[in-house]
Amino acid sequence: MAKIRLSGPLISATTTAANRMKIKRAQHWLSLNLGLYVLIAGIELLVGWQTHAAVLLADGENNVTGSFATILLLVGLHFAAKPSDAYHVEGHWQFESLAVFLSGLSMVLVGLNCIWLALRQTWSVWQLGRGTLSGIVLYPAGASAVILLVEAGLNHWQGQRFSDSALLASAQDYFSDAVTSGVTVLALCLTMVTHWPLIDTLSAVGLGSYICWTGGQILSRSAAKLSNGFDPERQVGIAALILTVPGVQGIKAVHGRYVGDSIVLELAIQVAPQLTVTDTVRLRQQLCQRLASQESLLYCWIEFWPS
């Protein structure tokens, strides 16, 4: 018996090339950002350990999760850029979502650890009291706030320029981390002015909760992509777009799913019963072109039904 040869789906070369470019650019930016994150986190943790400033330690830990998340994203992007093989016929794009999911999970765990440590310190301050904080604690948190704000701006600018969701998401992360550092500066100032160390430890509890909340949001967004869900509004938009193509008489089904930043579609279209196979091949090409002009379409399967 002759050996059966199967070819994979007709993957859009344009979308693949665009995705590769995006990944290259994101990798470049992320490695640049990683160095800064490690530096800021290192200094904050060092000063935090020496001065026992709980909120500074919490902010340092938040920046450690930032570096950790960046490393995970870089690993994920490395795998995502690999070409398709016999096992992954549509490519390895989902590795990016998987990396985002893991980075969200690590954020939640670090946030919980942060809350636990801060609560223990609150207890010990309550029982034993503590000396006043030295002014040195303000510098690392202040520097962190300014640097992260600049990073957020740069990433946002690049993300807007190339409409790259990975860079826009990282800009959002930087902005929230900059705000966290800003709040840290405020809490440290208040602690020094009022000489009430509980402001410091309780703000650390607040920061820990904030890290958990942000991590949870990242987690749920990537889980929605990984679990084969699809935005119903986008589905309706796609159906409306299909109906504008001449020859389409009705739609039986539209099913979409996310693959990284792109989408894959399965469609059941109603056409005139007397169309030939050649006619439907032409119609399929027109449909794919129209859809690719509006969406980042990796490929679509189309089934034709007589109306």
Ligand SMILES: [Zn+2]
């Ligand atoms: Zn593979």
